[in-house]
Amino acid sequence: MCTPDKTTTDSSFDQIRHYFGFIPPVFAAVQSDNALLEGLWQQTRTTYINNPLPPEMKEKFFLYISYACNTPYDLRYHCILLNRYGINEHEILTLLQTPLPTTQEVDQHIQQLRTLSEPLDGWPTSDKKLELMFFTCIVHLFLHHSKASSHCRKEMQRLLGTHYMFLVALFNYVHTCQRWVETNPELHKEKDEQIGHRFKTAFGDETRLHAVLNTQFEQAHQQHQVLPAPQPLQEAPAVQKHVSPEIDQRMNDFLGITAHELKTPITTIKGTIQILLRTAKREIQKTNISVDEYMQTMDTIQHLLTRADNQVRRLTHLINDIVYISRIQDKKLDPRLERGDLTGLLKDVVNQQRQLNTRRTIQVEDSLLPAYVMMDRDHVEQVITNYLSNALKYSPENQQVEISLHNEDKVVKITVHDHGPGISKEDQGHIWERFYRVQHAEVLSGSGIGFGLGLYISRSIIEKHGGEVGVSSAVGQGTTFWFTLAKADQNLSGYKNLAGQP
Numbered sequence: 001m002c003t004p005d006k007t008t009t010d011s012s013f014d015q016i017r018h019y020f021g022f023i024p025p026v027f028a029a030v031q032s033d034n035a036l037l038e039g040l041w042q043q044t045r046t047t048y049i050n051n052p053l054p055p056e057m058k059e060k061f062f063l064y065i066s067y068a069c070n071t072p073y074d075l076r077y078h079c080i081l082l083n084r085y086g087i088n089e090h091e092i093l094t095l096l097q098t099p100l101p102t103t104q105e106v107d108q109h110i111q112q113l114r115t116l117s118e119p120l121d122g123w124p125t126s127d128k129k130l131e132l133m134f135f136t137c138i139v140h141l142f143l144h145h146s147k148a149s150s151h152c153r154k155e156m157q158r159l160l161g162t163h164y165m166f167l168v169a170l171f172n173y174v175h176t177c178q179r180w181v182e183t184n185p186e187l188h189k190e191k192d193e194q195i196g197h198r199f200k201t202a203f204g205d206e207t208r209l210h211a212v213l214n215t216q217f218e219q220a221h222q223q224h225q226v227l228p229a230p231q232p233l234q235e236a237p238a239v240q241k242h243v244s245p246e247i248d249q250r251m252n253d254f255l256g257i258t259a260h261e262l263k264t265p266i267t268t269i270k271g272t273i274q275i276l277l278r279t280a281k282r283e284i285q286k287t288n289i290s291v292d293e294y295m296q297t298m299d300t301i302q303h304l305l306t307r308a309d310n311q312v313r314r315l316t317h318l319i320n321d322i323v324y325i326s327r328i329q330d331k332k333l334d335p336r337l338e339r340g341d342l343t344g345l346l347k348d349v350v351n352q353q354r355q356l357n358t359r360r361t362i363q364v365e366d367s368l369l370p371a372y373v374m375m376d377r378d379h380v381e382q383v384i385t386n387y388l389s390n391a392l393k394y395s396p397e398n399q400q401v402e403i404s405l406h407n408e409d410k411v412v413k414i415t416v417h418d419h420g421p422g423i424s425k426e427d428q429g430h431i432w433e434r435f436y437r438v439q440h441a442e443v444l445s446g447s448g449i450g451f452g453l454g455l456y457i458s459r460s461i462i463e464k465h466g467g468e469v470g471v472s473s474a475v476g477q478g479t480t481f482w483f484t485l486a487k488a489d490q491n492l493s494g495y496k497n498l499a500g501q502p
């Protein structure tokens with residue numbers, strides 16, 4: 001005999017399945033509590049299903065935001081629903097591969113939207129260009145709701161009129177679903193077979209879309225795995241009594257962070273290789289293959305190899321940090337100084353970071369003239385990389401990072417400026433210390449984990465070169481890090497002595 005709660009739960013699931021054709025992952029998060037399930041289903045009907053905004057637009061927005069935010073659940077069900085509205089695979093792939101809007105793009109759209117003198121009757125559907133402007137603006141509002149420019153919000157309110165409240169309702173619903181799936185790790189351990197069957201019916205088996213979503217799913221799964229706590233070190237009483245609790249805690253934190261930071265790219269690389277192997281095996285077994293299928297396969301392989309290569313670069317950077325800190329501690333950081341073009345090195349590092357951060361804008365003057373200094377190219381590359389990585393991490397994704405090179409009287413100076421939250425005077429006095437990380441600093445882009453070694457290493461390297469490092473910052477006004485190296489024709493004998501050469 002069914003209990004009343006189970007009967008109500010089954011009834012809710014029947015209604016959900018009747019509307020969608022399957023059970024979307026978010027409802028699995030609340031299935032153990034009938035009241036929560038009924039409440040979420042009621043919210044879905046009120047703020048999503050019965051929301052008068054166009055169904056196609058709502059589903060496009062939901063898919064794009066979830067893909068951009070790397071929300072850890074099976075996104076195929078959004079594609080199935082979009083397919084019902086006549087959206088084909090190519091259109092979905094185009095949507096997913098569209099870069100997130102920059103502030104500059106949004107500002108341009110707002111300027112054009114201001115030319116519309118009268119509010120609209122609802123969401124624009126007949127004018128594709130106008131619809132794209134609206135879509136770009138609402139993505140910006142959703143991703144930067146607390147920091148988005150007020151004129152963007154006001155313009156959307158003006159043009160949508162009473163429909164703006166339905167846009168806010170959509171935002172709240174998407175936020176609700178994302179929070180449920182992010183806080184329920186069970187949801188992204190495996191894929192729903194029923195959704196898989198309907199996806200195959202709609203788009204076919206092993207398509208490019210399938211590969212893209214599969215990659216996103218596995219990456220999200222790996223990144224949200226709960227890592228085991230680091231094993232405690234064996235006690236060494238004779239040493240421990242001379243180590244302060246603060247230093248001991250910093251070392252334990254460092255070991256835990258190291259394990260996490262090294263495991264993440266390795267896991268991603270492993271998953272990518274496994275997908276490549278399966279793809280290759282599947283293609284080898286085919287007796288006939290069309291040109292279109294071949295090109296799709298090559299595109300998928302190129303995408304996966306690029307992803308693996310980026311993770312290898314990240315892993316190399318992490319390992320370099322560990323190697324550098326070991327050399328510094330052992331007083332073996334001896335740069336091999338040679339005359340080199342700092343401008344060329346700067347542009348090489350910028351190009352690497354652009355490949356790793358395809359959605360970011362790194363501004364550097366293209367017409368810079370060669371600037372020759374005495375340097376260890378690998379060491380100085382590490383410094384520029386550290387500066388750029390920090391700038392990208394602690395600044396909004398829609399804000400560019402500026403890097404410049406200045407030929408001064410006797411030195412060449414490189415500056416990296418971001419538009420992040422800035423650093424307080426108190427923290428500026430400690431940021432060059434080993435293991436120090438600014439407390440309560442919000443990571444606005446990329447990984448929130450760090451060793452707290454990058455600036456310490458950078459200072460050590462530049463000082464070994466006879467140069468200087470510095471920072472200029474104010475809370476709320478961004479940060480500029482800089483370093484200097486003497487020009488190659490300035491005091492070459494002093495450089496030889498610094499390098500430990502006769």
